[in-house]
Amino acid sequence: MVVGYRFFLKRIATMMDSKENLTIRTIADRLNLRHDEFRDILNIMVNKGDIECIEESTAGCSGSCPGCSKLCAGPQLTSKTGNVRSYRLTEKGRMNCKG
Numbered sequence: 001m002v003v004g005y006r007f008f009l010k011r012i013a014t015m016m017d018s019k020e021n022l023t024i025r026t027i028a029d030r031l032n033l034r035h036d037e038f039r040d041i042l043n044i045m046v047n048k049g050d051i052e053c054i055e056e057s058t059a060g061c062s063g064s065c066p067g068c069s070k071l072c073a074g075p076q077l078t079s080k081t082g083n084v085r086s087y088r089l090t091e092k093g094r095m096n097c098k099g
Contacts, residue, residue, distance in 0.1 A: 008041055009050055010097045013089050042087070050093030055083045 008031065015027060028038035045051040089097075 005041075005044075006096065009045060009093060012042075012045070012051070013093065013097050016087070016089050045093070046087075049090055050096055051087050052090050054086050054088060056086070057083055 011031060012027065015022060024038060025035055028035050031038060046053050
């Protein structure tokens with residue numbers, strides 16, 4: 001297990017609950033981590049089931065959805081497949097924040 005796992009999970013949960021459109025880089029900066037370090041922690045949290053990765057197609061996106069970061073409407077897609085990845089805290093993750 002990563003040292004400070006629950007600490008990072010709680011911090012990430014707080015950011016997710018804020019409903020801000022945050023990038024991986026922004027979250028890593030707020031946690032004072034390098035981009036690759038945060039990606040590693042995020043992958044561990046996804047593998048443990050505390051955070052869920054949701055991949056959505058950007059086909060037909062105009063960038064006008066409420067709260068949209070417009071990343072899918074512009075040239076900066078989060079992947080070369082034309083999909084946007086987002087993450088959400090699972091119920092298991094929320095319980096681990098409390099425990």
